[in-house]
Amino acid sequence: MMSSGMSLFVAAAAILNTVAAVGLLVWMRKRRGETAQTSDTTGHTWDGDLREYNNPLPRWWLWLFVLSVVFAIIYAVLYPALGNARGSLGWSQIEQWEQLQAEQETTAQRILSVYADRGSHELARDPAALSIGRNLFANNCAACHGSDGRGGSGFPNLTDQDWLWGGSPELIEASIAGGRMGVMAPWLEVLGEQGVDDATAYVMSLSGRQAPKGNAAAGAVHFNSYCIACHGVDGKGNPAVGAPNLTDNVWLHGGSASAIRATIAAGRQNNMPAQTDRLGEVRVKLLAAYVQSLGDR
Numbered sequence: 001m002m003s004s005g006m007s008l009f010v011a012a013a014a015i016l017n018t019v020a021a022v023g024l025l026v027w028m029r030k031r032r033g034e035t036a037q038t039s040d041t042t043g044h045t046w047d048g049d050l051r052e053y054n055n056p057l058p059r060w061w062l063w064l065f066v067l068s069v070v071f072a073i074i075y076a077v078l079y080p081a082l083g084n085a086r087g088s089l090g091w092s093q094i095e096q097w098e099q100l101q102a103e104q105e106t107t108a109q110r111i112l113s114v115y116a117d118r119g120s121h122e123l124a125r126d127p128a129a130l131s132i133g134r135n136l137f138a139n140n141c142a143a144c145h146g147s148d149g150r151g152g153s154g155f156p157n158l159t160d161q162d163w164l165w166g167g168s169p170e171l172i173e174a175s176i177a178g179g180r181m182g183v184m185a186p187w188l189e190v191l192g193e194q195g196v197d198d199a200t201a202y203v204m205s206l207s208g209r210q211a212p213k214g215n216a217a218a219g220a221v222h223f224n225s226y227c228i229a230c231h232g233v234d235g236k237g238n239p240a241v242g243a244p245n246l247t248d249n250v251w252l253h254g255g256s257a258s259a260i261r262a263t264i265a266a267g268r269q270n271n272m273p274a275q276t277d278r279l280g281e282v283r284v285k286l287l288a289a290y291v292q293s294l295g296d297r
């Protein structure tokens with residue numbers, strides 16, 4: 001929909017144009033009467049002797065013009081042509097598109113209904129279901145998780161066995177259906193620069209990495225007071241809150257000392273959008289099956 005000012009402007013321009021075209025026709029008819037078979041020139045001369053005649057338009061051309069004006073008027077009455085006016089047929093591009101979509105959705109639902117009663121774990125071994133899942137993944141998930149499902153910085157790899165929110169068929173399906181929000185609080189204010197350095201050193205030592213600067217022992221004290229609530233006493237994480245395992249050297253936000261430090265200092269908020277409302281339950285199940293099959297490889 002255009003704004004009403006814009007709509008008025010467009011409608012006025014269309015009407016004015018048609019009126020001007022009719023005016024031009026009337027004027028041409030008058031001139032035809034006056035100057036039939038005239039040999040008046042416009043006074044322009046090119047190349048010495050090439051003169052421009054000022055003859056009225058040929059008749060066939062005039063009729064073409066009349067026809068297009070008539071066509072424009074009929075079109076404007078039947079179809080939406082004047083700004084937001086609907087046209088007497090009530091046709092609209094959007095409605096036509098919505099209708100096509102609805103027809104396609106009906107066809108799709110017929111195909112999908114075959115899978116409605118089977119669990120995603122079972123579908124993960126059905127090649128036909130996986131092939132639909134693969135297409136759905138390419139269209140709806142690959143933008144964030146990568147076409148191969150391996151993710152990227154901030155977007156989890158779905159092909160490894162390392163799950164933020166749990167890797168059972170039910171939990172994978174729940175991640176897709178309802179979405180997930182991974183929230184890691186910022187700690188700079190609580191710990192200070194030195195404290196964040198120490199915590200970074202300790203986190204790196206958890207996966208057997210060389211700690212850069214800072215004191216891992218001091219970091220361990222912070223970790224035990226502030227971090228174990230989510231990441232666990234042993235740092236292996238907690239799928240109930242989406243807290244990652246910090247001991248496996250698999251990193252969601254990058255494994256360099258500076259990336260880890262940045263996560264601890266400023267926190268992270270990471271959103272997986274819910275899919276059931278967009279795609280419906282059966283598609284979500286087929287996607288869950290496909291994601292499970294990625295982990296099997």
Ligand code: HEC
Nearest residue numbers: 140141144156163164165166175181182242270271272287
């Ligand atoms: C806008 C980006 C985006 C899109 C689109 C998206 N995801 Fe995600 N997804 C994420 C993010 C970010 C996370 C991690 C959330 C977190 O940090 O806790 C995630 C998490 C997940 C998880 C949980 C992973 C784990 O380790 O527990 C699964 C499963 C998943 N996505 C599957 C999908 C599927 C299937 C689709 C397609 C329907 C999809 N995602 C579309 C961004 C996206």
Ligand code: HEC
Nearest residue numbers: 182183184199226227230242243244251252253263268270
């Ligand atoms: C309230 C729960 C909670 C607490 C407390 C918490 N974290 Fe986290 N942490 C998370 C979550 C959830 C994520 C994953 C964020 C995401 O999904 O993007 C995370 C991510 C991280 C990461 C990034 C891991 C990766 O794979 O990139 C590091 C490092 C980290 N936390 C360290 C700490 C440290 C150190 C503390 C204590 C100072 C701490 N966390 C306290 C919930 C918590």
